Amino acid sequence: xxxxxxxxxxxxxxxxxxxxxxxxxxxxxxxxxxxxxxxxxxxxxxxxxxxxxxxxxxxxxxxxxxxxxxxxxxxxxxxxxxxxxxxxxxxxxxxxxxxxxxxxxxxxxxxxxxxxxxxxxxxxxxxxxxxxxxxxxxxxxxxxxxxxxxxxxxxxxxxxxxxxxxxxxxxxxxxxxxxxxxxxxxxxxxxxxxxxxxxxxxxxxxxxx
Numbered sequence: 001x002x003x004x005x006x007x008x009x010x011x012x013x014x015x016x017x018x019x020x021x022x023x024x025x026x027x028x029x030x031x032x033x034x035x036x037x038x039x040x041x042x043x044x045x046x047x048x049x050x051x052x053x054x055x056x057x058x059x060x061x062x063x064x065x066x067x068x069x070x071x072x073x074x075x076x077x078x079x080x081x082x083x084x085x086x087x088x089x090x091x092x093x094x095x096x097x098x099x100x101x102x103x104x105x106x107x108x109x110x111x112x113x114x115x116x117x118x119x120x121x122x123x124x125x126x127x128x129x130x131x132x133x134x135x136x137x138x139x140x141x142x143x144x145x146x147x148x149x150x151x152x153x154x155x156x157x158x159x160x161x162x163x164x165x166x167x168x169x170x171x172x173x174x175x176x177x178x179x180x181x182x183x184x185x186x187x188x189x190x191x192x193x194x195x196x197x198x199x200x201x202x203x204x205x206x207x208x209x
Contacts, residue, residue, distance in 0.1 A: 010058055012051040013096065019048045020099040027198070028147040029103050032157075036121050037108040049100050058089040087113055087131035091138050098142060107142045114139040114164070133172035140164035 023046075033040065042050070052058070094109030104121075111122025113135035118124050129135065143164060146157025153160070168175070 010052075012057045015048045015051055016096045016099060019046055023100075025099065025101060025145070027145070029101070029145040029149075029157075031149040032107065032146050032151050033104045034107075034121060034151070035104060036123075037105060040102075040104055040108075042102070042105070045097075045102050045105075046100050049097060049102065052093060052096065058085075058092055084130045087126065087129045088134060091131050091134045095138055095141070098138075098145060103142055103145050106138070110135045110138045110142065114167070133169045133174075136164055136168040137172060137174060140168065 090109050091113060094106040097103075097105035097109065108121050108123075111119055112124060112126045113129045113131050115122065116125055116127060140161045140163075143151065143157045143160035146160065148156055148158070150156055151160060155163070
């Protein structure tokens with residue numbers, strides 16, 4: 001079983017994380033398709049992501065967790081999650097798709113919680129969501145993966161990512177932690193001139209996020 005933010009997660013998440021650790025994604029993903037979730041051909045993605053069918057697969061209720069005989073059990077045990085959990089689980093599912101190359105799936109999942117208007121790909125907007133910070137930050141990571149490719153509004157992915165980092169509430173808990181980790185890696189790692197050039201384009205003269 002995998003843990004994130006001290007909350008137990010369904011064991012269906014574990015294979016996705018394990019796949020990502022064995023097959024890390026490039027900083028430069030493919031051009032985005034900009035299609036709705038139902039239109040996307042998920043056969044292009046590894047089968048492991050299909051072990052998660054929705055938000056209820058993400059969390060395990062404490063009493064059920066204690067009853068699990070082993071970490072390998074793969075069962076949907078929590079079908080009574082709150083709206084707060086559902087919103088965060090949708091964003092988390094988006095990040096899991098991003099981890100296996102599903103950039104468009106990730107985009108569609110985080111869009112309703114981050115964009116304050118209905119959209120062709122994400123559907124109806126969800127206003128005042130408790131997952132707003134996580135959704136905006138994840139939205140930025142999606143477009144960072146889009147990289148040099150042109151996408152929404154004629155912006156390249158990196159420029160769009162910077163826009164969404166700026167839209168993320170500045171008190172979002174991950175900001176300082178991620179910034180410090182990135183800055184530490186940037187300063188203390190040995191990069192080639194070409195790699196440094198790419199990193200400077202991603203950073204855009206701003207603080208790391």
